[in-house]
Amino acid sequence: MPTYHFRNKTTGADFAQFMSIAEKESYLETNTHMEQIITAPTIIGGHGDRVRTDDGFKSVLSKVAEAHPNSNLADKIGKRTGKQIKTRDTVRKHLDK
Numbered sequence: 001m002p003t004y005h006f007r008n009k010t011t012g013a014d015f016a017q018f019m020s021i022a023e024k025e026s027y028l029e030t031n032t033h034m035e036q037i038i039t040a041p042t043i044i045g046g047h048g049d050r051v052r053t054d055d056g057f058k059s060v061l062s063k064v065a066e067a068h069p070n071s072n073l074a075d076k077i078g079k080r081t082g083k084q085i086k087t088r089d090t091v092r093k094h095l096d097k
Contacts, residue, residue: 005037 003018010033019027028034053061058077065071065078074080080088 003042005039006034007037009033009035 001018001020003016004024005014005016007014014037017024017027024036028036061073061077062079065074065076068074069078
């Protein structure tokens, strides 16, 4: 069952109510001082907030990261040695000064 949002026309108070469509229609018929507020629907998709990235897309991202070694994407995905990471951190530290 969905949640419907209503407004009292006389007081201006807003509230939400969990009910079926039939209950909503009979509620509005009996309470003429109430009006329904149209809101965006709540859409639930997937499970959790993590989306698994396709392996083909991962390879495309790694190629982009290799082509742009100083980008944020290269920091997240790029393949670097320990020496390259230390060098990058040292350069950034001196650039910040």
